[in-house]
Amino acid sequence: MLTRKESPHMWYVITLVRRARHFVLVLGVLALAIAGLSIWRSAAIQKDNPAEMKRQFHARIRDGVGREVKFASPGDPAGAIHASVNSVDNFIFKRSGIKLNGPTKNRIAEMERRALTGTTKRVSAADLGDILAATLLERVSSLTDDEILHADDCLRGFKAPDLPQRYRGRSAIHYPGYLIPISTEKFVTQVKAMRDQANSPLGEVYRGAVRNVVDDHSQKTLSMLSEAVPEQFGGGWDANTNSPGTVGFTPLQAVLIAYSLAGGDYLSDSEANLNKYLLGIQIGLTRISGEPYPRPEGHFAYGVNGYLDSTPLDLVFDERTVNRLLDRIEERSAQ
């Protein structure tokens, strides 16, 4: 065996090799540690599990409309029918600030009674699509220039004096499932064109386009509601076959569905849980932006300047439009 004394040069090479091995070993361990850390972070990330996401989504809808809205049943007395109308009215108000007036609620209650007793037909999913599209188009055709500007402003999201700068001046309009980058000028021009061409041959093109969007969105909404809360909406849409149900929707159900579509509200979460959700948003956006995000107290989740989703509900779910919706429901429901 060589000793240092006998072969210093060789010992130096051996030492270098040992050091190199040590260096490689350290680097190797470091590399593995980094790889291990990366793997750990990836493994720690819960990959989207579609089935679980859907289950949680449905649970939240049951917690919302499933828990806080009580529809009446055939044979229920008038008092129960009025209570069901009030439960829908309160549900909508707490979430969006929209309140139906007394005469409209009485009208809905009477229509609901006739549907539950079988005096009138219930509204099929196909008819509901027709009714919603026609009502929307009629409303668009009557919008003033100021109302169109207001709609654009609403659709650009929540605003507050203390909103951090990075959340102001949005270049896109938002609606659940849709993010449309469009300037105010273009939006206003296009909606005005749709309004002004309503009675022209071009109006047919617009009507077709609106009908397709309304159909697509309403079917997704009906499918979602009937799956999540089949005891409430299963009669109008069959979640198993994903096609119109055989029973149809009552007028009150149709009004609630119209609100859901108009307000971008999936009807999820009880009042308490919705408030917690909004507070969670405030915490998260403050954390990520580094600036205080406005607190949700004093704001509604949905509707005009909704904290969660801002839509011009004051234009498309006002008393006049709701009553035009009811007019069309009555026409289709006549036996």
Add this chain to the structure above:
Amino acid sequence: MRKTFVALLTTVMLLAACGGTKTCVASGFTPGVVYEYSYVDPDGVTQYGSLTVAGNGTLSVPNVDNGVNCNDIDLERALPVYIAN
């Protein structure tokens, strides 16, 4: 020769550890809240996505190019619920 081999082995190991993408994780969020996020990738393309905050309060953005600084990921807004596409 041995040194070259060692250098090569080390490089391969380091490259294996790094990979092309990463997951950016931030904590301290409220579980269940859904956020829409965005960031600009090295090609200048804005990437959008939506994610739900996990039960432990972490928000994780996967498959982020290594050339992106996690601090540049922006939370655009919160969504009512998570809708799978």
